[in-house]
Amino acid sequence: MDGKVEASSKEADESLSIGSKRGGWISFPFFIGMVAGLSLASAGIGGNLIVYLIKEFNIKSINAAQIVNVVVGSSNLLPIIAAILADSFFGSFSVAFTTSCVALLGTILLTLTATINSLKPHPCSNDSSITCIPPTGIQYTVLYISIVLISIGFGGSRFTAASLGANQFDKLEDQGTFFNWFFFTFYVASGAALTGVIYIEDNLGWSLGFGICAVATFVGVVVFLSGYRFYRAEKPQGSAVLDLGRIFVASVRKWKCKLSSRVEDYYVSSSGCGDSMIEVPTPPTPGKRLRFFNRATLITDADLKSDGSIKKSSWKLCTVQQVEDFKKIFGILPLWSSSIFLATPIAIQSSVTVLQALAMDRSLGPHFKIPAGSVSVIVIISTSIFLTFLDRVLLPCWHKITGKTPMPLQRIGVGHVLTVLGMVVSALVESKRLKLVHVHVEMSVLWLFPQLVLVGIGEAFHFPGQVTFYYQQFPQSLKITSTAMISMLIGIAFYLSTALIDQVRRSTDWLPDEINHGKVDNVYWMLVMFGAINFVYYLLCSISYKYENV
Template sequence: MPVSSDYKHDEEAPTTHVGSKQGGWITFPFITGLTIAASGWMTNLIVYLIEQFNVKNIRATQISNIVNGSTNFFPIAGAIIADSYLGNFFVISVSSIISLLGLILFTLSATLDSLRPKACKQGLETCEAPSHFQLAILYSAITLASIGMGGTRFTIATLGANQFDKPKDQGAFFNWFFVALYMASITGITVIVYIEDNVSWGLGFGLCLVLNAIGLAVFVFGKQYYRHIKPDGSPFTSLARVIVATIRKMNIMVSSDNKDYYYGHTGETKLPVDQGPTSSFRFLNRAAMKTEGDTEQERELTESWNLCTVQQVEDLKTLLRIFPLWSTSIFLSTPIGIQSSLMVLQALSMDRHLGPHVKIPAGSFLVATLLATAFSLSVIDQFFFPAWKKLTRQSMTPLQRIGVGHVLNIVGMAGSALVESRRLDVAKSHNLTHQLGSIVPMSAFWLVTPLVIVGIGEAFHFPGQVALYYKEFPTSLRSTATAMISLLVAAGFYLSTALIDLIQKVTGWLPDNINEGRIDNVFWVLVVTGVINLGYYITCAMLYRYKNVENAEEKSETANDG
């Protein structure tokens, strides 16, 4: 599997007091049962807004991007709650129930005519707008479904990884989980979206509802097999204490004597006393320095807002070191968000027939990215990585994988720009530029190649990022580490919404009739910003020093040699 060698080398197995039957691969089918329902409603949301609620094209893409951002932002909140207070199982269960409520409202809005405006007739510039009540039901459905999806996404991945002790098994779980996630998404984008477009929106949403309910029942039934790791309280409190303690001791000189630092009473630090705190961000070392004011009446040192352990200081340093790298990946998600939303509008205006009788739904073209990613994960693992190791005599690091993803993302955006230029030329040659809703006589399958390139890039950068953050983040922030990928996607989709809005205001590239616009220029802007961001990433990657990845690989190599 492509990321199996880079995951966290746990010197301490998860703390658990359960029998030997808990944990392991027996939990996999129960954990992955909640992956399919979201793809059916979220992937086709743009088409639903345009066709059923008479929302303008570009406005529909902005709403979709906000929804995508929200479903990727909520996992951070879920991860913090899971890590700090309630645990993964409770957060996932409650989130799935909330998702059910959202899908119930979606099904009702698609089934009851009173919850939708009258259908817009072909070619009309103005259509009946939805009422406030209809919008309230629609946005309530979107909000509940988004919260529910966000609460399970990535938190469930962490729950799965916690079922294993060995890094190799954790890495294998993540890969198979991704495969299951992508295959479920492919099913949703093809089967469910086809039902929504060609049979009934109510039936499609109803199917999502049933699948969500079945997935929740299977997940809860597997409770007896899970390892349940008790939360230790908020890790963010200790990080905040480091900042406060540092500020309070700003006037104290930083000591170079390791014995002047506090390592805790319970041996929670993994650093030997003779090693001491690291030299990076040296000013933070003040938070762990022992002073007279850090003692109780019994003259015994204790953790407080004046004194922190060396491990807590090092945990905060880890986050600060990795933040620049994390920020570079925001512009991996932003172009993908813009491409996926604009692609739906492009497909709606192109010939989507596969043969004389089959018409592919516009939202289903996104399956090209998912298929490319799912297929590439196994190909990269079986052929690319062994070839890389044979040529370089080293395993490909997470940073190198992410870098390859950056390059392929740029190539994919350039491909989208070229395809759109071709589409506009065909529209002009057939005098279709001023006809709203006209179909350009050009196959929508031209859109597939750029999507495939982006999908291959995702097979590199997505597992690479999960490997990097899960490995390098402090142990107390495991769920937060995997959810950091989700936060990246959220920031990317929010930024894509803002960027589309900005382009609309300062250019004429994105009118509601895209045949009059210049979507190709939008993609070229993404290419330029991608190149600049790649330079920023390379700089950050060259300056970054692994904390755990290389150690784990060295131990793995030593074990293999032995």
């Protein structure tokens, strides 16, 4: 008997020892290994996908840019869907692991299109697109399946893994340190891919370059899975994003109901819609602003059982606190929408810049040629350098002079101005390039660097400013969703850029397949005009906004 007790005690001690090792910094290397592998692969594919579609699949340049915009847009919208699935049904680990496996499958399939000759069309015999054979139906199918899998995989795993990693820590400072290292690793891996991997794709072969991306994805998945026994277990607890939908549905269902002035007629609870935990009664905020949604928390006869208790129906009755949180988000939406129109010119520039680089002199000395897809690394480099300068020099000096720290909306405003200036420089450079083309002179690709540096410095202002603003101003129940709003914003911006480019092609002759015969400078001037109008809209929204939780 004593032996059995000792054995049982020993097993309990071992179980406790294993449980104590879960979470914390012991899990950190596995998340960093995953983000390094997946970021290298994602940037190695996405950064040069336009060139691959043009050179290997004989897809016309503007159409290739449109495809890549859709891919980037989808990759940035999927984190919201992945977050809902993780919170509501499967948990972060399951979603992150599954989507990373999907990314691996898509990367392998794309590598096969570059390796097997029957999966891609014959190359063009010369520079004339007339002699280019378009892809067959099967070749298009395999290509698009690989692109869809890549979009789902990389988009679904990125922020889900970041949230799971932050959940391994209890202290806020540890969570902040984790995010710093997470995004630092992301930028370093992306920079390495935009230089080294893309150089390999352009000079040593697409199959080798994509093969490196496939291996990097595989290593990232294996590292992430091998750390499973060190991760804290988590259970799905429902999605706060779905709660917002429930509030809207509950309000519409009760649109005929009259609002009451009595506190006891409204439902108060400490948790989700339809729960019955009662706290100190507080009525919805008075006034006409968004009063319609107060109906979602109004208790009617249909919400009560025969014994007078409240029915648990999450799509008919929500709490006062949830409705107030819903109103706060509505107040932020105008500012959020202005950031969509800020990101749209950046999305268009990222695609058009690659097309410009293909038509420019990319020689750097007698033996080296800058890959067209690597030009965008200038934005990453300038953003990283200026973020350090901003954090260590500019902001401390500002605080010493004024005694205050710049508010997030002020930083975002500076980012707006710098982005518009970047578009002005882009228009001037492209106008000069077209003049040189007409006299048969190739402009150096280095002329694209100033505009990319300006946009990068702008991102150093507005991107962290937006993350800080949404994280501070969103309700406590939606803190995780607040960071995903940035990803959703970028996704919508890339979709809008696709629609805008398509409309420009329909209405003007500015964007032909051969951009040397077009007027891309007019496209940039159009973006300058839109950016200026959007900046005025942003100023109006920011002036009328009142900070909360600060």
